[in-house]
Amino acid sequence: MATSTKNATEKSPIELAKRAAAFAAVDAHIRPGDKVIGIGSGSTVPYAVERIAAMGKAANENRFFVPTGFQSQNLILDAELDVTVDGADEVDSDLNLIKGGGACHLREKVIAESAKTFVVVADFRKESKVLGEKYTKGVPVEIVPFASARVLSALRALGSTKAALRMAKEKAGPVVTDNGNFCVDAPFPESMMRDPSALLHQIKFITGVVEVGLFTNMCEAAYFGNEDGTITIQSLDGSKEANIKVDL
Structure with a gap:
């Protein structure tokens, strides 16, 4: 003790x-x-x-x-x-x-x-x-690597104009998840973050998205x-x- x-x-x-x-x-x-x-x-x-x-x-x-x-x-x-x-x-x-x-x-x-x-x-x-008030990096989105360009384009069209692949700090290239996928950080405006359930469903409908870090x-x-x-x-x-x- x-x-x-x-x-x-x-x-x-x-x-x-x-x-x-x-x-x-x-x-x-x-x-x-x-x-x-x-x-x-x-x-x-x-x-x-x-x-x-x-x-x-x-x-x-x-x-x-x-x-x-x-x-x-x-x-x-x-x-x-x-x-x-x-x-x-x-x-x-x-x-x-x-x-x-x-x-x-x-x-x-x-x-x-x-x-x-x-x-x-x-x-x-x-x-x-409101989500996004303290964690300002954006909504984490796990995506299939093959679809990265398509998903980034769709996220930007949805409202996350600064959506970007998360890059590794200790090596060159994107972060690779435990599942072999890429991770995108997608900041959205406060007006969209006020309804995280609706935003979650909108992101999940994008082909190539595996999972979204909105719970x-x-x-x-x-x-x-x-x-x-x-x-x-x-x-x-x-x-x-x-x-x-x-x-x-």
Whole structure:
């Protein structure tokens, strides 16, 4: 316990905020009877794993954990997860999300949609009223490489005049997803981002689009870690609980 406290005090305020949000989400949504649990790939997720591990061997020995990078051909397509915990690049006031900053949004969406309960953990910088307010890079769109020119043209015609392939930082060429596809970042005007469900469907109709980093009507609750160490819980019914303290 002393080691855990020491490690916590050495973390930055942002990391402590993420940790508090993740701990609260796990405490509220991962129950003793939950046996199949989805684990996302956001920067807050390792803290959720830490909290799950702290439940002990007896609690976890019969559980099956499905990460978004899981390679098995038998994934979970015929099974329903009890709960999925993941991060987000941005969360609006209606619990719509932008995900895909790490170009993993196809697998993240599969895991999220396969769960009875999908909750998000993030720090306070990810909370906004309208998507695109905080995450300004644009909507992540995974596309088939062969169709890249066609998709970019269609996205620009739709309203994302600055849509562009995401380029790799450590090598020449575009980012390649875990599925062998390209990723486009497509900024849209605020007027279109105010209805993310409609925008999602418009983008999905473009031939060559594999998946879109807009997650709508999926998230049950979002847990935001605040700079002062407290958390804020935003629920699907519009209610919000603030200044909640979490034992780290």
